[in-house]
Each structure stands twice: as structure tokens, then as C-alpha cells.
Amino acid sequence: MAHKFRSLISNKIIQALSGFPIGGRGLKPALLIPCVQLDPKTGPEPEFQVSLRALQRQGLISTSGLSDQKDLIRYGSALVQKFDTDPTIPGVHLVQDNKDVRLNFKVNYSQLASEVVRITTHKPASFWQCSALVTLLPHQNVVVEYSSPNIAKPFHVGHLRSTIIGNFIANLHVALGHNVTRINYLGDWGTQFGILKYGYDARNMTEKDLEDDAIKKLYEVYVWANQKAELDPSVSSKAREIFNEMEQGNISELKAWEVFRNVSIKDLKRMYARLNVNFDEFHGESMYNAQKCQEVLNLMEEKGLLEALDDGRKVYEVNPKRRVTVVKSDGSSIYLSRDIAGAIDRQEKYKFTKMYYVVDNSQTDHFVALFSILRKLGFEWADSMMHVKFGRIQGMSTRKGTAIFLQDILDEAQEIMLQKQQETHTTRDDVRLSGAETADRVATSCILIADLKQRRQRDYVFSWDKALQSRGDTGVKLQYVHCRLASLEKNCGIEFNSQANTSFLREESALSLIQDIARFDEILVNSYQELEPCILVNYLFKLCGNINMSLKHMQVKGAPLEVAEARLSLFMAARYTLAAGMNILGVKPLDQM
Ligand code: ARG
Helix, strand or coil: CCCCHHHHHHHHHHHHHECECCCHHHCCHHHCEEEEEEECCCEEEEEEEEEHHHHHHCCCCCCCCCCCHHHHHHHHHHHHHHCCCCCCCCEEEEEECCCCEEEEEECCHHHHHHHHHHHHHHCCCCHHHHCHHHHCCCCCEEEEECCCCECCCCCCHHHHHHHHHHHHHHHHHHHCCCEEEEEEEEECCCCHHHHHHHHHHHCCCCHHHHCCCHHHHHHHHHHHHHHHHHHCHHHHHHHHHHHHHHHCCCHHHHHHHHHHHHHHHHHHHHHHHHCCCCCCEEEEHHHHCHHHHHHHHHHHHHCCCCEECCCCCEEEEEECCEEEEEECCCCCCCHHHHHHHHHHHHHHHHCCCEEEEECCHHHHHHHHHHHHHHHHCCCHHHHHEEEECCCCEECCCECCECCCCHHHHHHHHHHHHHHHHHHCCCCCHHHHHCHHHHHHHHHHHHHHHHHHCCCCCCCEECCHHHHHCCCCCCHHHHHHHHHHHHHHHHHCCCCCCCCCCHHHCCCHHHHHHHHHHCCHHHHHHHHHHHCCHHHHHHHHHHHHHHHHHHHHHCCCCCCCHHHHHHHHHHHHHHHHHHHHHHHHHCCCCCCCC
16 A cells, blocks of 8 residues: 555646646656645645746746746646546645746645554554655665774774764665665774784783773774884884784784774674664674785786786776775785775675765775776676765864764763753653663764764764754754653543544644654655755754644643544654654654653
């Protein structure tokens, strides 16, 4: 049973208009703007409006012979006359102003309201999946690679953005019915591991020394050894030797490496849990060591893609102006060659029809080279890979100094939240008991939302104040509105009635809310097409605005039973929609705070 929601209306209109010059494939749901008309007899009535000028701009109707306003009116009237009305769209009429002519399609209000409530409350966790828009999407086998920090190096804000945005992209694809594999591709290989191992040995360290705060301790050792290596060339050559041994599979060197990797993953997992972020697999660059890369290099040699330079390096020409190193002079693998081997391996393992690398803007050249090589190697699937880029965050530091570790950022946010919570006198006692945990949830929600509300590719300046404030468009707002609805359901004194008569919902705010909910499927699809979380975030803020407005104008407690039931059912539909949106963003909704 497809054709639901906003797409129910747009599809009907599009179908009814097909055969007309603007109908059929050309007219997208996005061109239909929902609006409210006030009818003095019946109150507000929803309509969907399409502007003929907008259709002209989109090239869906011609401009020649229709440039004059009068011609456009004549054209519009002809469409109105030919339009077949039906129970959901009982009428269409022309609206004109000095510059434009619009077709306004009336929508049967009660029918829309009851459909929306019925669909949303029937299967709250996946109600949008029966939408025509969603069912039309081709099913994909999707690999999303995100977070991908480097062991023994700081987890910087670029990794944080990759984590947050990548998790959203994976969630969204799952929500839209794709088959998704989430991969964290750790930077767990390379000469820095020789340096790290050198330092670990020189300081006589053991696994016990890394027991708590492993990430920071490893970093400390790394920095220390690195300084030594800079001063003393024999240290760097020793480190290179160690790494070469590792590449050759020397077990004793690999033992320590395994410890570094395991303790780091353990630490990271705790952080990811706080952020509500998940992975199916922890992969790493180490999976593509010199031996693995050799197969790839042979392939490249065979196809004549490599050029040997005098200094022993082998390079690939991305374009006449740019060559990239694929093999170092000592023959060891590098970042790029590992990625080539990795992509081939993932295609074999997952047969992906789409693979996203969620990595900051600064690595654009790297991915251009990677995709170019894979194409030249003859892999058609190379066209289904995409570098999902994002801009930089400025100003995300803690009060103690520049934050370089994720844990510091999360702790700082939690601390500020906790302080705020204690300052608010209205906080109920039972809430305060779970204070630290709630504060952490609200704080991480704030960090997630502050990031996801930005256009992905833009750089932005982070401010603790702005991100954590309770007024304004923050994670607090989403959580707060969700809590209000959850508490209403608990305390309103009546039960949800799935047969509630929604024709009692006559208020203008109810109408806006119904139209908002009816657009959820379209918002998800837009967000998916552009891979832009901010589309969903902005929608949720608008939804919250309409929920607040409705809560103000539509009391449940004390209203006549039939009215109260209708209102409760709408509020439940609203909460399910809000919760679904939050979950896709990676924000776990709270029931009380
Ligand atoms: N670990 C890398 C870094 O921190 C990011 C890895 C991105 N993914 C990839 N397949 N190259 O810079």
C-alpha cells in the first residue's frame, strides 16, 4: 500500500495532470508548496499550490506564447477545467497576483488528518517506509566508511565530524531500506608505529601501563619518541626498521602493535557509545600491508599505469599537472596504495553498489587520485564510490586548552550541561538522581545537532554557548519538546484511541502540524539525495515550533473526550515523527530531563 503522506497528495496531483504539458515525469513533489487557506465557513483548509512561473523557470511549460500574464491565466484556467477532482483533492482553483498565476489544489482535510495519524501511529519505528517516494528508491548495497581516526594520534575535530555525519548517512540509508555496512577504517599502520614501538620499548612499558586512558598515553609516548627521532637520526632509522619488520610480518614486533590497537579500540568504543554511534566493522590500514599492496601494484604495472622515477619511487599521473606517489623508494606501502587495495577488497566482500568515504575536504586530491586509478584499472564499480566531504570546525576547544581528544570535548560538554541542570530550580528531584547521565545525553545531543545543522561543506565556528543553550535551535530544544510530548502522554489521563475522530482537529496549528508530519518522507528523501543532514535538522526545528504552538492551543486534559482523543492521537503522531527524525540523526530521544 504505497502512496502516502505528502507524496499521496503530490502523486495524485501529478497523476491527474499527466497528459498536460506540465504533468508526468517533470513535476516534482518539491514544486508543490503546502499552504493553508482560511475559509470563513469551515476554518482553515489545506491546499497545495503550484506556481506556473516556477514551472516555466524549470522548463516544464514553455515561455514562448505564455510570457504575458493574460496568456498564463488562460492557460491555467484550461488546466483547472480539465482537472479531474477526487475525494482527496476535491477542487482546484486559480490564484493570481501581479506577477504570477498559481493553481491551488484543495485537499480533503479530515481524510488527510486521519490518514496521517493512522499511518504514523501504526508502525511508529518505520511508518515512512510505505511512502511512494521511499518505495521508489532503488535498493542499494551500501558501505559507509566514517570516523577512521589514527591510533596514537589525536582524534581531532575532523574525525568528530566524520563520525557524526557518517553515522547519520548510515542511519538514513538504513531508514530508507538499504542494506548498510558501517566501517571504521583505523589509521593503524605506517612508519608512526615504528616510532611508537621504539618509544614503548625505550621506556620499558607494558600493557599494564596502558590500562586506563590508553589513547592519551599512547599519544604521549608517540610525541616523546618523535621528538627523539627528530634530534637523533639513528632513532628514526631504528623506527623505520621496526616498521619494516612489521610489514614483513615479524611476530614479536606485531605483538605490541596488537596491544596498541586493542586498547585504542576499547577506548574509542566507549566514546562512540556516548555519542550513540555504531560500526559493523573495525577495519584498518594494517589489513593492506606491503604484501597485499603488491598484488595491486602488479596490476597497475601490467596496465602500464606506473612510472618509475630515478629516486626509486613509482608514480601515477592523475592528470598532466599532477602525479602521485604509489610506491615509496624503499618499496613500502603507503596511504594511497592501501586505499586501492582496500576498495578492491570491499567490493569483493560486500559487492557494494554505493560506497561513501566520509572524510574532510582536505583529502579531496587523495580521493580524486584513488577513484582515477580504480577507473583506469578497469573497475566499473569505481563510479559508485563517493567522497562525502565536509568543512572545518573552528573554535572547538575546552576551557583547559586546545582539545585534541574526543573524550575532553565530551567531558567538557557534560560538565557545562550538569552545571546548567543544577542551576535550574525547576528540575524535579527524580530527574536529578540520573543527573550525570541525562546531562551527558543532552550534551552529546547538542554537539551532534550543532554540527548536523550546518551545511556539510561549509566551515563553521563552534561556540559552546550557542551549542548548549536551551533557547534557540539546539539539541536541548529537540530533547525538551520530545520530553513534553512523552510527559503529556503519561499524564493526560486518557488512553490512545486508534479510532479517534480527527475531524475534531480544526485549529490552524493542528493543520500545520499535520502537514509537517505528512512531509516527513519527502524530507528524508531530500536529505538522502543531497546527503545533507541540515535538511532533516531544520525540518525538526520547524516541527518542534508547530508542536509547541499546538500544545499551547490544544489542551488534552480537560477537553471533551472526543476532542481530547483526537488531540492526543495527533500529539503521538508528532512525537513518533520527532523521535524517528532524532534517531536518524543519531540523537537518542529522552522521555524526561
Ligand atoms: N585515518 C585517516 C586520517 O585521519 C582518514 C582515513 C580516511 N579513509 C580512507 N579510506 N582513506 O587522515
